[in-house]
Amino acid sequence: MDVTEMGLVDASRRIHAGELSPLELTHGYLDRIDVVDPHVRSFSTVAREQALAQARERTAEIAAGAWRGPLHGIPIAIKDLVATDGVETAAGSKVLEGHVPHFDAPVAFQLRAAGAVILGKAVTHEFAIDVYCPPARNPWDLDRITGGSSGGSAAAVASRLCLGAVGTDTSGSIRIPASLCGVSGLKPTFGRVNCDGVVPFSWSLDHVGPIAMTAADLALLLGGMVDDDDELFGTAHKEPPADLDGVRIGWPTSYFFDELDTRVADSVNAAVSELVRLGATVSKVDLPSAEHAIAAGDVLTFAEASLYHRRWIEERPAEYQAETLANFQAGALILAVDYLQAQRVRDRIAQEFAAAFREVDVIVAPSTPIQAMANTVTRSLDLKSRSESPLDAYGRLTYPASLAGIPAVSIPCGISEGLPVGLQLIGRHGQERRLLAVAATYQAVTDWHQTIPTAVANL
């Protein structure tokens, strides 16, 4: 049996039962990485010896009757922005090339302590800026983008090169690649997962979260990332609710369903119909300030990023990609009053979400308005009635929840013309468990999340 064919929850159960060893599982994934990753390019570093050493330790612990929990022996990848002890953390940039931390970021430390085996680092766009030349390739079509900036993490999970991955999300960098690569990705509540030791993009917007095949897997991984919620582990091992009776779904009346590709609209509409068939009720919600999300978010993000990079962009500009450098330099020219006004707009967006959540439990939206585009350099995409930059097009539906700091998950809800479509479920502050339960109920009656990407299916 190919051990890489089983899901995270199944692998966890087998390890606990002594039917599968962490070493056997890790070997299986390292072998598959050797074959598949030259095509997908999702890993910046494969930490083979470290991973095997961890797997041997976890295997010995099981033999001695010691089980750390549901992530014991589970092979994962960690985004190249997150510091990992003894493994290069370069943030996808020449600026940090060769930088090998002597410590784990808390999120990596906690996952390791929970028993996870770190296979290596997943590639990211330079310093998480999703501009051109994405390094990873989409496993559904190798000539298309993965989305970013956690594109390596999503491509690795989709290609069955690990059972889960750590990503980061500032304006959508977990949900966008999850959507484009056909996997599940959760941006938790702001502050829920510790961002220390993670190279910042925009510290008032940065989130760390999991990417995996299913909502149940996400619950397990999130449980390993936080230290306050053991029930997440329990949630993942229970059957999801059989129906959605009593769940109130909010349907935004504007913005989130504007300028959608027809294939995305059809898949998302069908998914909402499925949620209703499962017992949920749908009512309209009004989020009028969401239309300012991209503008406000970019003002905040690039001002904060510019400050973080201030010394390097002055002293080592040649080590940045030209577009990354230009964005950080542009951020340095933002006026303080504009930054503060953007914070005020952000607060209004958060208040509108809070008001909506007095009436509904979950808000639905597409994760991205279009599917994965061809991997070509372009500054403008032609949509139905307007042109839009790729950055703005891909980020416009995920930015609002980032600005509000509330949890949001992207799950696969369709495959159209050979490419996946993502459904975004947005939840109340701090209510990841409830959000993942709705997602798990949907996934119990659909199989979009189980489809193996065509470009890697036969490798």
Add this chain to the structure above:
Amino acid sequence: MGTDDGIRSSTEIVDGLDAALRAAGLSREAVDQDVLLPWLEELEAKAASVRAVDFGTVWQTPPAFTQYRPLAEPRRSHAREA
């Protein structure tokens, strides 16, 4: 920086770029103007649209930082579910 409508043309940006860079602590030598200008124009347009959002009269006090809900949350994972 900025005109009445808040959107600066390329010419205005170029004219004021050296001074703006100096004010931001950046040297002219570190900047590739051809690459920077399109991004700067785009970001300026976004700043202008944010500037145009109406928050009412001068009587309305901007919220204190503690009222920014995401920022008010503890940095570490203590946001327990209800």
